[in-house]
Amino acid sequence: MANTFAFAELRAGSARKVAFETVTAARAAADATGGGEVHALVLGGPGASAAAAQLARYGADLVQVVEHPALALGNPEVFAATAAARIKAGGYRAGFFPASAQGRDLAPRVAAALDLPLASDVTGFEITGDALIARHPAYIGKAVATLRLAATPALVSLRPGAITPVEQPRAGRVEMVEPALDPAQARVVVTAVTDRGAAKLDLGEAPVVVSGGRGLKAAENFRLVEELAAAFGNAAVGATRAVTDDGWRPSTDQIGQTGRMVSPALYVAVGISGAIQHLAGMRTARVIVAINRDKDAPIFKVADYGIVGDLFEVVPRLTEAVRKAREEH
Amino acid sequence: MKIAVCIKRVPDTEMRFAIAANRTSIDPAGLKFDLSDFDGYAVEVALRLVEKQPPGEVVAITLGPDAAQETLRKALSMGVDRGIHLAAAEVPFDGLAIARALAAELKEGGYDLILFGRMATDSGNGTVGPMTAELLGLPCVNAVSGLELAEGRGTAQRELEGATETVSFPLPAVLTIDEGIARPRLPSLKGIMSAKKKPVESRPAALGPVRLTVDVLELPKERAAGRIIGEGPDAVPELIRLLREEAKVL
Numbered sequence: 001m002a003n004t005f006a007f008a009e010l011r012a013g014s015a016r017k018v019a020f021e022t023v024t025a026a027r028a029a030a031d032a033t034g035g036g037e038v039h040a041l042v043l044g045g046p047g048a049s050a051a052a053a054q055l056a057r058y059g060a061d062l063v064q065v066v067e068h069p070a071l072a073l074g075n076p077e078v079f080a081a082t083a084a085a086r087i088k089a090g091g092y093r094a095g096f097f098p099a100s101a102q103g104r105d106l107a108p109r110v111a112a113a114l115d116l117p118l119a120s121d122v123t124g125f126e127i128t129g130d131a132l133i134a135r136h137p138a139y140i141g142k143a144v145a146t147l148r149l150a151a152t153p154a155l156v157s158l159r160p161g162a163i164t165p166v167e168q169p170r171a172g173r174v175e176m177v178e179p180a181l182d183p184a185q186a187r188v189v190v191t192a193v194t195d196r197g198a199a200k201l202d203l204g205e206a207p208v209v210v211s212g213g214r215g216l217k218a219a220e221n222f223r224l225v226e227e228l229a230a231a232f233g234n235a236a237v238g239a240t241r242a243v244t245d246d247g248w249r250p251s252t253d254q255i256g257q258t259g260r261m262v263s264p265a266l267y268v269a270v271g272i273s274g275a276i277q278h279l280a281g282m283r284t285a286r287v288i289v290a291i292n293r294d295k296d297a298p299i300f301k302v303a304d305y306g307i308v309g310d311l312f313e314v315v316p317r318l319t320e321a322v323r324k325a326r327e328e329h
Numbered sequence: 330m331k332i333a334v335c336i337k338r339v340p341d342t343e344m345r346f347a348i349a350a351n352r353t354s355i356d357p358a359g360l361k362f363d364l365s366d367f368d369g370y371a372v373e374v375a376l377r378l379v380e381k382q383p384p385g386e387v388v389a390i391t392l393g394p395d396a397a398q399e400t401l402r403k404a405l406s407m408g409v410d411r412g413i414h415l416a417a418a419e420v421p422f423d424g425l426a427i428a429r430a431l432a433a434e435l436k437e438g439g440y441d442l443i444l445f446g447r448m449a450t451d452s453g454n455g456t457v458g459p460m461t462a463e464l465l466g467l468p469c470v471n472a473v474s475g476l477e478l479a480e481g482r483g484t485a486q487r488e489l490e491g492a493t494e495t496v497s498f499p500l501p502a503v504l505t506i507d508e509g510i511a512r513p514r515l516p517s518l519k520g521i522m523s524a525k526k527k528p529v530e531s532r533p534a535a536l537g538p539v540r541l542t543v544d545v546l547e548l549p550k551e552r553a554a555g556r557i558i559g560e561g562p563d564a565v566p567e568l569i570r571l572l573r574e575e576a577k578v579l
Contacts, residue, residue: 105471112463251509
């Protein structure tokens with residue numbers, strides 16, 4: 001029997017979906033090794049402890065909470081020092097972080113501070129005897145590595161969206177703890193977190209992603225992509241590298257080898273030829289729809305449903321049909 | 330200002346590749362190798378910082394087999410002043426083993442700034458930069474998409490999911506660089522010629538213990554072959570039907 005650790009990420013005082021994913025993974029790891037406890041760590045400003053009840057729902061037995069006015073926006077050095085101290089004191093079999101923007105910074109530093117290896121950006125795992133076996137996309141998603149992590153605790157960062165949160169309520173008793181580093185001593189200070197549009201769904205979390213490529217011909221034609229996304233109601237807008245390089249869209253919208261990796265339930269590629277660099281970022285989508293005028297475009301090799309045609313005719317019709325379909329249901 | 334840029338030689342992943350017979354690596358036959366994508370941005374950032382505020386020195390450091398020296402020459406041809414090659418027959422998958430060797434090299438270097446790409450495009454780990462910072466006890470900002478330096482301090486932007494974070498930090502510091510911050514320059518002919526004369530030192534890499542290894546490397550399951558359902562706007566009703574009844578996503 002062994003306890004496990006989960007880092008629970010907050011944004012603006014609320015638990016992010018990735019927090020439920022790390023707790024779910026820690027629950028699975030604890031249950032697979034004889035049913036130990038899951039200890040979640042939350043750091044934030046005053047009121048951060050409110051996240052504890054949500055984490056309990058996904059299987060946290062104990063939620064350790066650090067509340068400090070200087071931590072409301074996050075503080076990488078205080079977070080890393082505190083996570084390292086809790087893991088060191090806890091005698092855990094495994095520790096889980098999200099491979100989110102925050103977690104990709106935090107997890108390697110915690111690992112180095114504890115002199116432990118880290119399996120990063122993991123999409124699945126199991127614990128067998130003294131090793132943790134993890135799956136990790138390598139070569140930008142063009143290969144899958146099965147990794148062997150020979151260390152205890154086994155530290156893992158999980159690719160957002162790879163683990164489905166499962167509700168399995170536990171007590172979630174709250175323990176207030178002190179930060180392991182005085183926030184006044186931190187050298188790196190977060191001075192602002194600016195939302196890029198509160199209503200906008202994040203590419204990594206949206207169930208539907210509608211993306212546009214060079215086939216749109218001009219920046220202003222992205223309106224067609226945005227209208228289609230709006231018709232779905234639960235869609236984020238992405239773009240190819242060619243489009244973000246040309247400044248039609250911000251670089252944060254880029255999907256592909258050097259941009260975001262997404263696995264939505266539905267991916268709609270509009271005017272995208274399907275360069276390998278782009279496919280690397282979206283080929284794990286459950287369903288792919290492609291609209292392109294060139295029937296030989298590589299995107300049609302991966303598209304479950306392809307329409308060959310002029311996107312300027314097809315997309316407005318599709319937008320209208322999606323809107324109608326959603327009104328009917 | 331003295332800046333170190335840690336770079337990696339990686340296979341060009343735009344090309345098709347096969348898994349090697351040992352099933353734990355890719356078959357290098359016929360592959361081209363180059364500077365990892367994000368590392369090119371890190372080199373560009375370093376060069377621009379020194380150009381903006383001379384004098385300064387940019388040192389590129391790589392860890393890998395002898396062939397990694399070609400990658401150093403690429404950085405030198407872009408304008409980097411000198412190169413350091415930490416020789417290792419193979420680059421381990423364990424980021425901490427690599428970070429140990431880099432930290433040992435960087436420790437006494439007197440660098441104001443140590444830059445990395447935010448991840449290598451082969452292993453896809455993105456762990457070596459922050460781990461090296463921790464081992465050196467230096468401040469670290471990961472996945473930087475915007476950067477200003479003034480009077481011994483820096484301000485950096487990072488892209489979070491749906492938000493942009495601004496952080497302030499003192500030098501010396503370790504930064505990992507995201508794409509989009511500054512498009513890497515192409516080496517000029519003059520740069521390529523002068524790179525041949527720039528100094529490159531080589532010494533064995535002091536790797537740490539390797540506790541994270543690859544059991545098996547496989548190609549991902551292929552998607553079922555694509556299917557074209559029709560042409561032009563007239564195909565839209567059929568698409569809606571399929572999305573609703575077959576794929577159940579609408």
